[in-house]
Amino acid sequence: xxxxxxxxxxxxxxxxxxxxxxxxxxxxxxxxxxxxxxxxxxxxxxxxxxxxxxxxxxxxxxxxxxxxxxxxxxxxxxxxxxxxxxxx
Amino acid sequence: xxxxxxxxxxxxxxxxxxxxxxxxxxxxxxxxxxxxxxxxxxxxxxxxxxxxxxxxxxxxxxxxxxxxxxxxxxxxxxxxxxxxxxxxxxxx
Numbered sequence: 001x002x003x004x005x006x007x008x009x010x011x012x013x014x015x016x017x018x019x020x021x022x023x024x025x026x027x028x029x030x031x032x033x034x035x036x037x038x039x040x041x042x043x044x045x046x047x048x049x050x051x052x053x054x055x056x057x058x059x060x061x062x063x064x065x066x067x068x069x070x071x072x073x074x075x076x077x078x079x080x081x082x083x084x085x086x087x088x
Numbered sequence: 089x090x091x092x093x094x095x096x097x098x099x100x101x102x103x104x105x106x107x108x109x110x111x112x113x114x115x116x117x118x119x120x121x122x123x124x125x126x127x128x129x130x131x132x133x134x135x136x137x138x139x140x141x142x143x144x145x146x147x148x149x150x151x152x153x154x155x156x157x158x159x160x161x162x163x164x165x166x167x168x169x170x171x172x173x174x175x176x177x178x179x180x
Contacts, residue, residue, distance in 0.1 A: 001112075001131040001167055003098075032096065032114060032129055047102050056100060056112065056131055062150035062166040066104060078164045079103030079112070086096035086114050086129070087140070 001058045001078060003030045006049045010042060018071045025049070027057060027075065032086035043075035054081040091173065092117045094142050098131055106154075106163035110135050113169065115146055132167035133157065145171040 008026035015022075023045045031037045034054075041059070046066055049055050056079040057063075063076035092115035100112060110133035117127040133153055138144050146167055147153065153168035154161065 001165060003131065037128070046104065049102075056098060056103075058164045058166055060166055062164050065150060065164045066162050068162075076164050079098075079100035079107065082099045082101055084096060084098040084114065088095065088116075 001056050003032060003034075003081070003084070004028055004041075004043075004055050004057045004077075005030055005034070006045070006051055006053045006055060006077075007040065008051065016072055018067065018069065019044075019073075022071065022073075023048070025077070027055070027077070030054075032084070032088075041075050043077055044071070044073045045077045047077050047080050049077055049080045054084075055079065056081060089145055089147050089170065090117050091120045092132070092144055092146050093125075094138050094140050094144060095129055096140065104162075104164055106157060106159035107133065107165065110157055110165075110168075111137075113138060115144060115167070115169070117146075118143070130167055132169050133165050134169040136169055136172055138169050138172055143173040143175075144169045145173060
């Protein structure tokens with residue numbers, strides 16, 4: 001899993017079935033010095049993270065797991081970071 | 089699976105329910121032979137109590153992590169620490 005920062009939300013009226021109620025956010029992938037490391041991605045948020053929040057997110061097939069039936073998503077926020085310690 | 093060095097910890101109270109029993113550790117993948125870093129640090133779930141500076145074996149598939157956490161297929165995690173690698177004979 002990776003570190004990211006929520007930098008915005010997406011409003012989209014027309015969505016695939018199952019996505020209607022999901023919260024879609026813009027996520028900035030970060031390294032552990034909180035520097036952006038690649039392009040901004042769009043993720044489903046099940047934790048209710050607010051804008052500017054540091055989060056842990058998962059990218060890949062596992063990101064669709066929390067949903068029944070599984071949704072067509074490949075990035076999902078799994079946790080809101082309270083704090084982290086990192087020493088390169 | 090890959091070998092990594094534990095470089096830090098992440099604390100998060102608000103998280104997916106399947107993560108309740110696990111700690112979140114920052115792991116730096118290292119080359120098995122040379123021990124040099126290769127790739128970016130990532131976050132892995134841990135139930136073995138790995139400490140900073142330890143070398144660990146990380147699995148990068150959700151099924152493995154689900155078994156490790158004894159949780160079901162709703163778990164969204166992909167990286168999990170499967171073993172603590174013993175330090176070389178000389179110790180650290």
